[in-house]
């Protein structure tokens with residue numbers, strides 16, 4: 154009689170053999186190469202769950218393939234690494250072949266009820282919920298963008314003056330995150346910004362870790378219980394905001410979105426839930442980017458000194474203040490006058506970005522006459538693999554080196570979305586990129602001009618980012634970095650009063 158163990162072993166071997174046979178029988182030779190598998194249909198899922206975007210980067214390093222296939226239960230994924238193929242997938246002619254899958258990302262975690270989801274799907278079809286369209290219209294360029302940036306910068310100047318000075322020891326990430334939260338949401342939600350209430354900001358922070366559960370867990374009500382309660386508190390604050398008409402004092406995008414959705418039949422209680430998507434766009438990647446940028450500048454004395462010198466180029470005049478004279482700094486010129494600070498920003502995004510673009514193949518197609526892609530499959534473009542590709546960025550691709558953007562080759566890559574894609578690419582490219590870039594750079598400039606930041610531990614140590622959420626375009630550090638914040642005492646800054654503005658009335662030095 155064979156033992157139970159022997160029977161189980163034989164059964165497992167048979168199942169394994171069948172799965173292996175099915176895997177290869179259903180994979181065509183003309184499809185992109187299948188990555189060798191140890192556990193058919195499961196090892197990619199396990200790899201992604203364990204190592205997140207690093208799994209895709211390691212496959213790129215190990216096999217060096219321009220495109221390859223990963224198989225999961227009932228789903229095939231084509232991972233694209235080569236710039237030439239990325240360009241083809243992103244091209245206008247292929248817009249209807251490769252369709253973004255996350256247009257309704259906001260609907261997945263906002264808690265909208267079934268009726269509201271149906272209402273929005275009927276109203277906007279494949280365009281999710283109208284939120285993305287509104288951001289494209291209001292924040293991608295023009296006077297509205299300028300107005301929103303100016304308000305955010307005004308809020309930052311007040312917040313930094315009152316909130317940073319004399320704080321002593323703080324977490325670098327949390328201190329920047331808090332300032333950015335109040336500035337970005339203040340500029341968009343107006344005088345009655347719900348996030349001005351510390352309890353709402355705290356609830357938002359409690360909700361964010363639950364997003365992964367809402368996206369991937371089969372039982373989010375069990376696994377993300379606390380986060381869902383926190384979400385309910387934020388939604389309640391927004392419901393009150395809409396019901397009291399506070400949105401009428403907001404940036405024009407907010408009342409317009411509310412009225413359009415109301416005309417489609419969405420009540421204020423449900424419109425309040427949609428603000429979870431707006432909030433996430435504003436509050437997810439910007440603060441993380443600001444943290445990494447500040448970390449790299451503050452931990453490199455040469456770069457710190459150069460950035461501060463460059464910022465002095467932004468002084469446009471002197472103004473009288475009640476306590477004497479202030480130097481007026483026009484932060485809207487950062488990108489043209491501060492090449493090192495700007496290069497540090499680009500390098501921060503290139504080096505750290507964890508963006509993954511996901512599209513669905515709408516019909517069978519042969520890519521560049523070579524690779525057959527099947528209808529219904531998912532195409533993934535991992536930004537990290539592209540950003541760390543030595544064929545694009547040279548042998549130093551995996552090092553942090555902002556000077557790469559001082560070379561013609563680096564500058565050329567910057568304008569090529571198949572090489573540099575922290576904000577995505579094509580029609581869905583982040584419409585908040587100019588707003589967030591301007592506000593983050595202004596925040597960092599304000600801190601650099603007015604404060605010295607030193608690590609409590611005595612030495613700067615880069616935190617790990619292994620636990621970062623896969624849905625986020627930028628990786629949150631696993632631990633905050635405790636720092637001491639002090640007003641600057643060096644000769645350039647000790648007795649200088651700064652007036653920091655976005656777009657001064659005169660561009661001439663007086």
Ligand code: HEM
Nearest residue numbers: 285288434435438439442576577578581582583585589626
């Ligand atoms: C440093 C900060 C930010 C980063 C790194 C970032 C990154 C991204 C990325 C990678 C995408 C996907 C692009 C694609 O699919 O090709 C995206 C989409 C989007 N972002 Fe941002 N983002 C940032 C800040 C913001 C801000 C502040 C807002 C709004 C105020 C915003 C609004 C949006 C919207 C609405 C979309 C969806 C666009 C669409 O599907 O058409 N983002 N962002």
